[in-house]
Amino acid sequence: MTKKIVLLAFIFFPFSFIKAQDTLRLPLNVTLFNNGTKLPGSGFVGLLTLPLHPGISAGTEFQLNKNPKKQIIQTATIAYFYHKYAQHGIQLYTETGYRYCFKIRLTLEARLGLGYLHSIPATGVYKLDENGEYENANSFGRPQFILPSASFSIAHRLRGTNVSAFFTYQIWMQIPFVKQYVPLLPNTSVHIGARIPLNFSKTKK
8 A cells, every 4th residue: 555655646746846827738638549468569560459458548747847849748647448358457657758849740759657557357256265166256456557668659739729639659567467477567558649738727816
């Protein structure tokens, strides 16, 4: 439990530095993604693994510096994915990244991060009872860690708007998956999403 609290504090700690201002601008980042338990470079054209294991994510970000062209960003994301016959995964993670903005409404970025994963079995779980027979065991999942994650993104701002469409290739490690024989499970996720700017006006008394 202590490890979970420390990790959650680490994820949200950077957001405590957001200064009070009349208008707070935090984008909403939403994606649909496919997650595969493969090494980087596996799958169709080295990116897309089959069969599909769908997921959805939502999050936000803020800029740590004031350079409009070379941005240092911090993200916070919550996500869910389903891996058939294996697990339902609930993710909560943060990433620190570098974003380079071109004049043609195009951006490139790279991020490193870590986070928490709650893994819920996607199949029945059974255990031996005192009579030596198997019985159904209710499982609410087990705590895991995302350590580390690495993401690479390309985004394009839609003409006449502040909305950006983006593609992200993410590599992350699930620790510990099965301590006895697979303590470290590599995952790759392919995201397609949108960055939607939101403005929150400060209430004046």
